[in-house]
Amino acid sequence: MTSPIDPKELRTAFGSFMTGVTIVTTRCADGAMVGFTANSFSSVSIDPPLLLVCPGNFLSSYDTFANCTYFAVNILAEDQKDIANIFASYKGDRFVKVPHQLDPRGVPLIDGAAAQFSCTRHQALPMGDHCILIDEVTSFTHTDRAGLGYRAGKYFHIGLEGNAQQDVIERT
Ligand SMILES: Cc1cc2nc3c(=O)[nH]c(=O)nc-3n(C[C@H](O)[C@H](O)[C@H](O)COP(=O)(O)O)c2cc1C
Structure with missing residues (x-):
């Protein structure tokens, strides 16, 4: 039976949702980053401290991410579009091009990121053509740097200090 859902249209519709941009990192069994x-x-x-990210089964590193124990999630700052592009498409050693440090487990953390989370795998749920990785945060850093945004296939940033109206809403 043919699905009534057009995958291209669905991707476009999902892309209406504005998001930030992260780099998810880990190490292979052979030590490669x-x-x-x-x-x-x-x-x-928050309690326990959990986050999630979804690697697709089309990634060259999918098996590594689906099976590794330690990960890091780096929330990119607004001036890090080049890094987003490197980790989306460069086929060589991405870490040679991008300054980084290693966390206590040897997982790379991207320099200059707005926030960095070192994590231990909590659960991995294969789901359709992606896997939902639920990770427990073991340590983190954060700055007041504005994050890089993404919508409809394009990066955006709000601009330093933001032109946007800021309504402060405390979330309980
Ligand atoms: C802004 C942006 C967001 C992305 N988000 C995801 C994602 O959440 N999950 C995913 O599997 N791929 C995502 N991708 C695609 C991967 O980054 C890309 O396919 C991957 O880096 C290719 O790596 P490979 O050459 O090692 O397979 C995204 C790409 C961009 C540009």
Whole structure:
């Protein structure tokens, strides 16, 4: 039976949702560092501290991400579009081109990111053509740098200090 859902249209519709941009990193069993650009990030829980990200089964590093124990999620700052592009498409060693440090488990953290989360795998749920990786945050850093945005296949940033009206809403 043919699906009534057109995948291209669905991708476009999903793309209406404005997101930030992250780089998800880990290490292979042989020690090689791998990473990909992801906007499927979401915070999940404060107690316990959980986040999620969804690697697709088309990634060259999919098996590594679906099976590794330690990960990091780096929320890119607004001036890090080049890094997003490297981790979305460059086929060589992405880490040679991007300054980074290693966390205590040897997982790369991207320099200059707005926030960095070192994580241990909590659960991996294969779901359709992606896998939902739910990770427990073991340590993190954050800055007041504005994040890079993404919508409809394009990066955007609000601009330093933002032209946007800011309504402060405390979330309980
Ligand atoms: C802004 C942006 C967000 C992306 N988000 C995801 C994502 O959440 N999950 C995913 O699997 N791929 C995502 N991708 C695509 C991957 O970054 C890309 O396919 C991957 O880096 C290719 O790596 P590979 O050559 O090692 O397979 C995104 C790409 C961009 C530009």
